[in-house]
Amino acid sequence: MKILVLHGPNLNLFGRREPHIYGTTTLAEIDARIAALAAELVAEVDTLQSNHEGALIDFLHLHMDRAQGALVNPAGLTQHGVPLHDAIKAMPFPVIEVHMSNIAARETWRAHSIISPAVRGTVQGLGPQSYLAAFRALVEIVRDAGRKAAA
Incomplete structure (x- = not known):
């Protein structure tokens, strides 16, 4: 099972950017x-961080037929x-959106994804x-789908 993890713009600054919101974990x-x-969990993971939306899209397209799921933290692309x-x-697999902060509890413009x-x-x-919670959930979703398909 291959799971993609995509990190959007500015997430390469985790640990330095607004630690009062995102913490100090890099x-x-x-x-x-x-x-x-x-x-x-006996799963393969392939990660990408990019400050460019097109690179994230290209990564999804590249792995469209090779991955079984993806986590996406769209960061500043969440609203736009x-x-x-x-x-x-367009992906044939489940995708889970991930955010370190609670976007609904921040500026009003951040609340809508x-x-x-x-x-x-x-x-x-x-x-x-x-x-980590999203990764565990996604692995279970993919495994459940596989069990249903095999039955």
């Missing part, structure tokens, strides 16, 4: 935690990433644990 530390969880929304809708209607579910507000 993106490298988050990716390491995800990789360790993937190994524990129409092309990312459309790419997620145009990505949410394109995904299976959203995990937010748990800091780095948002990624």
Whole structure:
């Protein structure tokens, strides 16, 4: 099972950017935690961080027939990433939206996600644990689908 993890614009600054909101855990530390969880769950993980929406879309397209699911933290594309929304809708696998902060509890303009209607579910507000909770859920969703298909 291959799970993609996409980190949107400015998330490479985790650990330095607004630590009162995002904490001090770096993106490298988050990716390491995800990789360790993937190994524990016997899943493969492929990650990408980009400050460019097109790179995130290209990554989804590249893995469209090779992955079984994806986590996406769209970051600043959450409110304006129409092309990312459309790419997620085109995927043949489940996608979960992830946010370290609770976007509904921040500025009013952050509360609405145009990505949410394109995904299976959203995990937010748990800091780095948002990624891990979403990864566990996605692996179970994919496994359940496989069991149903085999029955």
